[in-house]
Amino acid sequence: MSQRMKFWGRQPAFYQAQLALTMAAKKGLGDPVLAELVVLRASQLNRCAFCIDMHVKNLREAGVSRQRIDLLPAWEEAGDLYSARERAALAFAEAVTVLTEGHVPDEVYERAAAHFDERELAHLLAVIVAINNWNRVNVTVRQPAGSEL
Numbered sequence: 001m002s003q004r005m006k007f008w009g010r011q012p013a014f015y016q017a018q019l020a021l022t023m024a025a026k027k028g029l030g031d032p033v034l035a036e037l038v039v040l041r042a043s044q045l046n047r048c049a050f051c052i053d054m055h056v057k058n059l060r061e062a063g064v065s066r067q068r069i070d071l072l073p074a075w076e077e078a079g080d081l082y083s084a085r086e087r088a089a090l091a092f093a094e095a096v097t098v099l100t101e102g103h104v105p106d107e108v109y110e111r112a113a114a115h116f117d118e119r120e121l122a123h124l125l126a127v128i129v130a131i132n133n134w135n136r137v138n139v140t141v142r143q144p145a146g147s148e149l
Contacts, residue, residue, distance in 0.1 A: 004140075004141040004142050005141055006141070007137055007140075007141045007143075008137070008143075008149040009149075015149065018130070018133055018134065021126070021130050021133075022127075022130040022131075022134070024126070025123055025126035025127040025129075025130050026123075026127055027123075028119065028120070028122075028123035028126070029120060029123040029124055029127055030120070030123075032062065033059070033062055033064060034085070034086055034089055035127050036055050036058050036059050036062065036064075037059070037064075037068075037072065037082075037086060037089070037090065038089050038090065038093045038124070038127055038128060038131070039051070039055050039127060039128075039130075039131040040052065040055040040056065040059065040069075040072060041072055041073075041075070041090050041093050041094065041097075042093050042094075042096075042097045042128055042131045042132060042135065043055060043131060043134075043135055044072065044073055045094060045097050045098060046097065046132065046135035046136070046139060047139060048134070048135040048138050048139050048143075049143075049144070049145040050138045050143040050144065050145050050146075050147065051131065051134055051135055051138060052145070053145035053146055056069055067081065068081055068082070072090075075087065075090050076091075084115065085115040085116075088111045088112045088114065088115040088116070089112065089115070089116075089124055091108050091111060091112070092104070092108055092109070092111070092112040092124060092125075092128070093124075093128050095108040095109075096125065096128045096129070096132075097128065097132055112124065
């Protein structure tokens with residue numbers, strides 16, 4: 001593996017702006033566990049070891065069961081382990097992160113909109129966009145899990 005730059009240390013203004021963006025997005029969503037589940041799922045999809053490590057720790061500290069954390073990659077098959085609201089948010093996070101169809105399918109958007117008012121949905125989207133920013137930088141520079149930014 002080639003040596004990669006220490007991006008965050010070279011871009012302190014960007015780091016501070018990204019941190020502020022993330023905090024504002026999460027604050028408006030209200031439910032910190034929901035936000036952490038969403039960012040962990042997006043990080044899993046993006047294969048960001050640094051973020052996966054961080055958000056698993058955050059969920060454990062919040063008292064989320066090991067089963068809910070471990071089964072997150074298979075949330076659709078986990079029955080009632082995740083609430084309908086969480087499942088709508090996770091489907092939305094996956095659609096926004098992967099953009100498999102080149103867009104977020106209407107049914108996924110409408111499912112999320114049925115569980116979140118417009119303000120909450122805007123914050124949910126902002127949380128997903130923010131974590132994808134973090135993931136893309138950390139994956140590009142291969143930020144090691146457990147390291148400091």
